[in-house]
Amino acid sequence: MGIQQLNPYLNYNGDAAKAVELYRTALGAEVVTLSRFGDAPGASAPPETKDRVMHAVLKLGDAGTIMLSDIHPGMPHTPGTNAYVCLSFDDAAGMAQQFEALAVGGQVTMPLEDTFWGAKFGMLMDAFGVRWMFNCEKKG
Numbered sequence: 001m002g003i004q005q006l007n008p009y010l011n012y013n014g015d016a017a018k019a020v021e022l023y024r025t026a027l028g029a030e031v032v033t034l035s036r037f038g039d040a041p042g043a044s045a046p047p048e049t050k051d052r053v054m055h056a057v058l059k060l061g062d063a064g065t066i067m068l069s070d071i072h073p074g075m076p077h078t079p080g081t082n083a084y085v086c087l088s089f090d091d092a093a094g095m096a097q098q099f100e101a102l103a104v105g106g107q108v109t110m111p112l113e114d115t116f117w118g119a120k121f122g123m124l125m126d127a128f129g130v131r132w133m134f135n136c137e138k139k140g
Contacts, residue, residue: 004088014070037050041116095136120138
């Protein structure tokens with residue numbers, strides 16, 4: 001029980017789809033999933049965000065996967081600081097304990113909460129400025 005997987009998670013300012021294409025052609029990445037903000041259930045995405053990538057998973061051969069998305073317009077974005085470490089868990093209670101422990105001295109940027117994609121999810125920046133995403137798929 002505990003952490004099942006660790007992935008880099010990259011953010012872009014409206015050009016994630018172009019990055020997906022670059023990684024597909026340059027690195028041979030397989031697009032496992034790609035959803036846009038306009039695809040979310042009940043989405044009332046403004047026209048300028050509906051085609052932005054909400055979440056994509058790319059498989060890089062046997063080396064693993066990277067995840068990526070666009071930010072919402074107006075959110076801060078500084079190239080070179082647009083990466084997270086995404087941890088996938090199999091136990092929500094254990095995840096919550098580790099989330100709280102890692103948040104000490106840092107900043108919770110999105111509290112752990114239930115999501116429309118069937119997971120509990122949250123984000124934080126630790127005391128050293130490293131940005132983390134925590135995700136636990138709900139069972140059953």
